Amino acid sequence: MTITPDDFPIRKIATIVEEIRHDGGPPATVPRRRAAALVLVKNPFAGAYHAELQPAMDALKPLGLEMTKRLIAALGGIDGVDGYGKGSLVGSAGELEHGALWHVPGGYAMRDALGEALAIVPSSKKVGGMGASLDIPIGHKDAAYVRSHFDSMEVSFPDGPKPDEILFALVMTCGPRVQNRMGGLEAENISVRDGQR
Template sequence: MRTGMCSSSYQRWNLSSKSGPGVISENRIDGALVCICDLPIDKLSDKVIVGRPLKSSLREIRMQLNVRRTIVTVEDRNEAEGRKAAAPVRKVAVVAIVENPLAGKGYVDDLKPLIAASVDLGAFIAARAVEALGPHKAQSYGKAGIVGLAGYQEHANALLTTAFANPIRDAIGGGDAWISSMTKVAAPGTMIDVPMNHKDDVYVRSHYDGMSVVVPDGPQPDEVAIIFCLASGGRLNARVGGMTHDEVEARKAKASA
């Protein structure tokens, strides 16, 4: 028997009742919904965050992340190659610099507490990204993480799984495509190129893009910088063919009709 703590996308994955896959009962601990699953641990995807036995408190399952700083960058691109854009493309990057609870501890096998904690971090970043995007709708996205020198690359990856990303998908009206990602360990002030792709179909070539992000004085050795980027369009003057954003939108409209 395993227990799973359901993320904020609990309803999204239809796990809110005993009819969910592998769910045989549910309980509340400290106000949060915890489900008991009869699936073996290797069959549980990140749709259910695997936790400790039900008798453990939620605080043991889900560590609290300390966000030390938040940086929001907004770029409006109006012209490229000497040509004015029909509509400007807005790109935003939200960086949350969090204290790394595993810094300096060497190899830690169980990263599930970090994955669980990333759900709230995703919601935190989502609110700021949508606010920065303003009146524009997101068409593409990307994510990245820089781990300070006292941590390991896998610490950032644990904070960037689907558990982290689904609150952002919900905030921008969905996202069917996987999210391009880049992580590394680096000294403070190191630049990272955040890859981006269309949020609903990775085969939209015009939206293969990115943002270069630098965290001034960070991350410190005991920190992780978690980055999420949104854009309201693809590259200006994109002209290499392939599927278009409008075609993806038409396909979605037809499927939902």
């Protein structure tokens, strides 16, 4: 079975930007920004088991690039972008593994666009019905142990995913949680450059 980008037609795409000024404490000197790009696509694998799925990751690479460009534009460029995450919500006629198709197209598109993004892109996936929400985990782009950037962003479409659709999402952030005070490695002290510390 040959899979191309045309096998994942887009029904709806959206970009959301949040500016977080405080979280119950003093206002942040610089507000934290979070942005998500969401897309609903047809799931060509819905309704049947398919043993071979991996080639479809290549077909989704252009979508990953398009969504990454949308996120960067929404945040005003890559300056200040220091966190990211990704996720997928598979409609009920699909299976969890269909959400895993997003690992390469979503994650590598963001890492490539941001330059030396060394840390793994946190990820979530689940199967759900229309209107279900998805929590996208977020971590620092250069080091996994930067506690100030551990976060999540909840995303959803009220009318999707339909049973034969998948919601793919990418998230980028600028800055730490506005009231972070849990210690650990600070972003300015990243030194090992191994994606961890």
